Structures are given as C-alpha cells and as structure tokens.
Amino acid sequence: MLIYLYLCALWIFYEVAPATISQIPKASTVMVGTDITFECVTSEVPNKASLIVNWWKLGDEGLLQPSSHGRKQVIPFENDRSLLKILDVRVADSGIYYCSVVQQTNEIVKGTGSRLEVHASPEPVSLSTKAPETNSSNLVLVCKTGEFYPDSLTFTWYKNDTNIETGISTSKILNSNGTYAASSSLQTSQPSGSGALYTCLVTHRTLQSPAMAIYVDASFNPAKEKTQLFLVVFGCTLSVFVCLTVIVLSRRKCQFRKQEVIPNLM
Template sequence: MFGCQYIWALGIIYEVVSASVSQTPESTILMAGSDMTFHCTASPVLIHSHVDVYWWKLGNQASLQPDSDGRKRFFPFTNGATSFQILNVRVPDSGFYYCGVRDSGNEILNGTGSKLVVHASPEPIRLIPKVSPINTSALSLVCEAAEFYPESLTFTWYKNDSNIVTGISTIQKVNSEGTYEASSILKTTGPAESGIVYTCVVFHLTLQDPAVAVYYDSISNSDHEPTPIYLQISGYTGAALIFLTLGAFILMSYKLSKCNA
C-alpha cells in the first residue's frame, strides 16, 4: 500500500505519494538443493530515480555480498524492481531476508521482508549389518538416515512382517550446520536365522512415502553342502515377496494415518 498525503492549495487537491518497498514471496518452504529467488519492488515514485539496493539477512550486521562459491546472485535495479537469488539452498540459509532501497543519499527504505525455510530429506537411508566379535551369532543392524531437517523423525523395525519393539536404541543429534543426524540400532540376541528379512522404515515430514531399507539374512553353514542354486533363487524370491507385501502394508497404513489425522 502506498502512503498518501493530501495538500490543499488554491482549491486544488494535490496527492503526494510517498515511496515504499515491497517484497515477494512473503514466505516459502523449499527442499535443500533448490534455488530461491527474492523479488523487491519499489513504488512508482522511485522508478526514475538513481537508487542503491541492499540485501541483508535478519541477524547479520553486514549486507549480503557475492560469495566465493557463487551461490548468491544479485540483479540490477530495473524499472523499479530487482531480485536476489540463492542457488542450491541449504538449511543454514533459512531466515528472514530484506531488501533496502536508497535514492539520492536519502534514508534507506526497508522492504516488507521474505521468510525462507529450508527442509532436508533423510534419504537415502542405509542399513549396515554388524556382527559382535564376542558373540558371532548375535547380529546388530544400524539404520542410518542422511542429514535432515526439521527435527522430528521416526524409525520403525520389522522382522519379516512382524513389528519389532524391543532391542532397539536410537541416537539423534544436531550438527554445526543446524541439520540433524540420526541412527537406530537393532540388536538380535538369539542365534542368526537364515532367510529372515529385516526392514527399517523411516518417517519424516519431507517424505511423501516412508523411506525403506532392507537386510536379507542369508547364512551359509560350512558344515553342510552348498545350497542348490534353485533354492537360493527361491529364497531370494521369497524374500522379495515378503518385502513387497510388507512395503505395501506399510504404505497403506501410512496413507490411512495421514487421512485420519
């Protein structure tokens, strides 16, 4: 909205339009790796003026400048408008951004501000098997998520098609970049079983569908003859069928929970 003042002189009303600066978008959420462009527009009274434009991020004392990695781009003031772009946004880029316009040495006119929130997906997730040097029959599975944001993330474990609720420990921490790191460890205490499928399922705000990682426990016994190849194929096929069935069940349950939320 342009601020207006009215002056009456000799019975004639003159409208004096004060300068103002607006910004778009007002607020946006992007995934890490995307490009973000902020737009700054000055009121018509400044269109034909010689102006200096400044950009800064709330909380930083100095105005933004081009950086060595070339991620920040500044566009010239043309026809009353200018833009500022950040390439390959990262979680630390989140914050409030402002443009300021100053004409002919006058005070800087601040823009309305633009809020940027950057999210990061925990994908890809990794499932790493570890065997205890003390008890070789015990198996530990470590499910690791990639760096993610925002904080809330959930691990769920399955043995074949049964949900596992014991023997699980989860570690989560924030790093210097402001993103989160998390892993979940599943420890089995009984003897290893051949043909068992372990599945780690990760739920996060950034995921339209849960992320899934699978470990197929195929143990060979040196005291026995090698398993015939057709049984190996049958075993892997069975594991694949179990995984597909479990995946469909998890996906259906997740979508139903979202509908009922």
C-alpha cells in the same frame, strides 16, 4: 488559480511521498540444492533511477553485495523491482531476508521480509550388521540416514511382517552445516542364519512415503540351499549308482570264474 495551487500541492506530495516496499514471496520452503528468487517491489514513486536497494539476512553482519558471481546474487532495480537470487541453497541459508530502499532524502524504507526454510531429505537410508558388544549369537542391525532437515524423524522396524518395538536404540547428531544425521540400532536374539527379513522404515516431512532399507541374513539363500540340496541328492544317487555298478561287475566276475572252473573239472 485554485486549480493551479491544488495541482502544485499534489505534485509536491507525490514528489516527497515515501516509497512503499513489498517482498515476494513472503515465505518459501525449498529442498536443499535448488534455487530461489526473492523480489523487492517498490510503489509508484518518482526518480526510481536514484533509488538504492540493499539486501541482507537477519542476524548476519553486512549487506549482500550486487554480483553475478557466488551463490547469492543481488540484481539492482529494474522495472520497479530488485531481485535476490540464491543458488544451490543450503540449510544454513534458512532465515529472513530483507530489502530496503534509500531515497534522495536519505530516508530508508524497509521491506516486509521474506522467510526462507531449506529442507533436506534423509535419503539414502542404509541397513547393515554390527558385531554385538558381548560374545553372543545375537544379531545387531544398524539403520543410518543421510543428512536431513528439519530434525524431526521416526524409525520403524519390522521382522518379516511383524512390527518390532523392543531392543531398539536411536541417536541423532547435529552436523556443522546445520543438517542432522540419525541412526537406529536393533538387537535381537534371533541367531544368524535364521533367514528372517528385517526392514527399517524412516519417516520425515520431506518424504511422500517412508524411506526403506532391507536386510536378509546372507547365510540364508534359497537359491544356494536349492543348489546344495541338488548336490546332496546327486551325490547320493551317484554313490548308489557306483555301488550297484560295483556289485553287478563283481557278480559277473564271479560267474565268469565259475565257468572257467567247471570245464577244468570235467
């Protein structure tokens, strides 16, 4: 009799015991454009078929609805778990996602939460010239990034192999999609045509090594200068050859005339 009562009490406790919810992973950092899947896992509770799962993002209004369309897809419970798939993630998708379970008793059990952080690389980096604000022969270079996140980013400038620390101004803007864009301007008194090599390096936490952009003064072209030198030398040589030819022909013509004059005198 005591054993029977014990089993009944155990069955009642098991039947009404609240579910426990865990979420996997607890946190994830992904690059923009990739896919991510979060899991909502329930403990061993009876009547799982009657459980209702809800997903939502902290700070947003409304629940995410089960659907096979769109970028955010909710998959109902199957094998003790429900899935939230976010496709082609964007910076704006960053945040904390929660799942909750509604039992037959209308008791809501909330999950532990899953934090999503989406990063974006500042590549590609471009480097171009800009007309100086004043009428001068100064060289102005502008180094621009692509859209990136998070916002911490560093520009480093080099002229040939020497680090440049002066004449630099940097700006950063927040885009409507939550990403950032930045640019760095370098103004130098180096005149155009100097042939100097300028390098802009961009450092960001998404990059294993700094992104790089290079500018070489277009008016300084070693191949072009070699060609111009060849043409000058060739032109001079040709001029000398023509002059010598004219001199030789002139002398021969004079000698021929002398030969004609001498017989006449005889």
